Amino acid sequence: MTVLTGKANAKTNNLSASTGSETENKKIVYNTKDLNLWYGEDHALKNINLPIHENEVTAIIGPSGCGKSTYIKTLNRMVEMIPIVRISGEILYRERNIFDKNFQVEDLRTRVGMVFQKPNPFPKSIYENVAYGPKIHGIRDKKILDEIVEKSLKGAAIWNEVKDRLNENAYGLSGGQQQRLCIARALAIEPDVILMDEPTSALDPISTLKVEELVQELKKDFSIIIVTHNMQQAARISDKTAFFLSGEVIEFAETDKIFSTPSDKRTEDYITGRFG
């Protein structure tokens, strides 16, 4: 897939918590530096520092209210839809500060797709759902749109299920199919990064498995950041895991390490199910 962004070159970053040599050669897509966020008086994110590498799956885990959803919504500035939010610090996307005045939020969201907690297709046809993104970015040519729709639906592993009923309303699909349609819709804008905010929390186990398999496929072409409250899911599908607690990053490391030899007592307590 085409990557729409510029060719920023990440130097080795000393904030990287990773240890694997393979990782150090990978570029950083998102680098969060001293991020603080408040909802009114409520300090929801505290001094977050987090480098995220390309073509990896980064999982964010933590108990309810730990700020993990807030954090992922900050990455595409969706969090600003809540009027009382205040932010300090910076988030570099491909070395550009996303809060910079010259960085249009529409531009950012074209490069960074998002999949939400609850499947949220538009009350339109399956075809129109996937074509929505390309259309708002000015693609009118029916041929190109057809091609994007097919490619995106194939990319989201749902093409075979819907290819004969592209003009039917998306609300006729099952919950799991709707969520994969939403992933296809995100793929259609040919993003660089895909943010997933608990994408399987509303799905049954079989649909969840399909989405997890899909995530493994997608990381070849995309960088994926996934929030989940399901620790097994994080262990199964991610390369790195960040553990959030009360708005802070307690630990960020290779997923294997987090789940076998966590260095912080609180991480250990959480993953062994002692709280949360």
Added chain:
Amino acid sequence: MKHVNVEQVQKKMGSRLFANTFAKTLFLLATLFGLVVLVVLIYRVIQDGAAWINFDFLTNKLSTDPERAGIMGAILGTLWLMAVVAPVTMVLGVGTAIYLEEYAKKGRIQSIIQTNISNLAGVPSVVFGLLGLTVFARGMELGNVVLAGGLTMALLVLPVVVVSSQEAIRAVPQFLREASFGMGATKWQTVKNVVLPASLPGILTGTILALSRAIGETAPLVVLGIPALLIPLPDSIFDKFTILPVQIYYWTLDSALVAEYTNLAAATILILLIVLFVMNSVAILIRNKFQKRY
């Protein structure tokens, strides 16, 4: 020891059941009262007017001779009036609703505007008539023509359209907006492609109900000085005109002079009721057909 004494309960059972039946009867009577009055009214109107409705009555111009008088002028006037009211209220009303719901920052100023719009809906229609007379008929020197009447009526029903459109827009789930914004859509693209299509049935329902209110209003146009005289049929929004309820009003006023005017008024009322019934039915049909579950 038990607090609920079975003997005591049984002793009071009779009066409790009586109160229960009494309440039910009272509420049924309250419901029937309105219904009976309506039936009597419609029965009287049909008795007086039904026989007078025929092709000539619908197509003839106004005349002092009851046998030759028709309501073509009032029908055309009503249509012309709607031609002004409908687009003006749609554009202003839906525009205001979109601004307040999607763009305006939630805060003091927004809540002041909101309160005022709600209050405006409660202002008596005769006051709007005075406003129209001052601003449109005299201030802008339009005179008592369709355009002045239409703008006055548009202002009168505007608050209703704004509020009902706002409700329709607010009912569009937030997750649909998020999906659109999440793909890099601008506010306007989101409003145009997601919010408006999803809220259109609600907006249309509200607008049709507002228009049917405008069709039935009399006071603002009487204040505006809509002529009771014999005027030529209106051909444009700059012509003098009359509408169905105003026609009913003047015929009723003069029924002491010519007895048959009572029948003409009744016949016109029937036509007006049919028009309103059809409009309200269309509004309900739209609402039921497009009611979406997310």
